[in-house]
Amino acid sequence: xxxxxxxxxxLVRRRGQEARLRCxxxxxxxxxxxYRQLPEEGLKFMVYLQKENIIDESGMPKERFxxxxxxxxxxxxxxxQVVRGDSxxxxxxxxxxxxxxxxxxGSGTQLSVL
Amino acid sequence: DAKTTQPTSMDCAEGRAANxxxxxxxxxxxxxxxxYRQIHSQGPQYVIHGLKNNETNEMxxxxxxxxxxxxxxxxxxxxLRDTAxxxxxxxxxxxxxxLTFGGGTRLMVKP
Numbered sequence: 001x002x003x004x005x006x007x008x009x010x011l012v013r014r015r016g017q018e019a020r021l022r023c024x025x026x027x028x029x030x031x032x033x034x035y036r037q038l039p040e041e042g043l044k045f046m047v048y049l050q051k052e053n054i055i056d057e058s059g060m061p062k063e064r065f066x067x068x069x070x071x072x073x074x075x076x077x078x079x080x081q082v083v084r085g086d087s088x089x090x091x092x093x094x095x096x097x098x099x100x101x102x103x104x105x106g107s108g109t110q111l112s113v114l
Numbered sequence: 115d116a117k118t119t120q121p122t123s124m125d126c127a128e129g130r131a132a133n134x135x136x137x138x139x140x141x142x143x144x145x146x147x148x149x150y151r152q153i154h155s156q157g158p159q160y161v162i163h164g165l166k167n168n169e170t171n172e173m174x175x176x177x178x179x180x181x182x183x184x185x186x187x188x189x190x191x192x193x194l195r196d197t198a199x200x201x202x203x204x205x206x207x208x209x210x211x212x213l214t215f216g217g218g219t220r221l222m223v224k225p
Contacts, residue, residue, distance in 0.1 A: 004157075033212065035215075042201070042215040042216055042217055042218060043152075043158065043215040044215070045212045045213070045214060048212055056212060059212075089155070091157050091158070093157075093158075102148075102160040102163065103150075103158075103160065103213065104160070105157030105158045105159065106157050107156060107157050108155075108156075108157050
């Protein structure tokens with residue numbers, strides 16, 4: 001059973017470009033969470049999704065950031081018009097049921113904005 | 115969710131027990147205590163969690179005080195590979211398990 005898969009592992013973008021980060025949860029998991037980790041800081045919750053639904057996006061910046069988890073395919077975190085401050089490690093996690101379950105994290109995507 | 119307080123860093127000799135404390139004095143009755151760890155630049159890894167009773171698994175033991183205001187994560191025989199940042203988190207799970215990671219404790223296991 002493969003773990004949580006994130007790709008790409010590293011992503012370099014110039015200011016103003018779009019970044020798309022993909023996350024495939026573990027098999028059988030229908031709950032996906034995105035976290036962001038700035039250099040030398042802890043992980044900050046961004047968004048929680050179930051299949052085709054956003055459950056909580058209280059940690060998402062109001063502009064330029066969006067997330068989806070379609071019925072088929074991976075979850076996508078999309079950042080439009082990236083700025084240098086978006087440079088961070090983005091981690092995805094999944095769980096089978098979402099309530100008091102342990103989360104399984106992927107290896108993350110390191111986004112660098114030039 | 116309740117906040118937690120952890121020491122910023124700790125050292126432990128290889129082969130000895132590592133005892134990582136965590137204060138969560140405002141914890142609610144329905145909130146669990148979770149421990150995760152993050153080894154340099156990797157994704158966090160679940161360690162253990164509990165509600166009231168002490169818990170033990172293949173990685174660690176979790177001791178929760180009777181009033182639930184503090185807990186201790188115990189790595190019985192620390193190895194160099196246990197060097198990591200350890201996060202103590204309390205969560206009700208009602209908000210969809212959105213764990214809030216604080217600063218954690220940076221554990222350095224030394225030979």
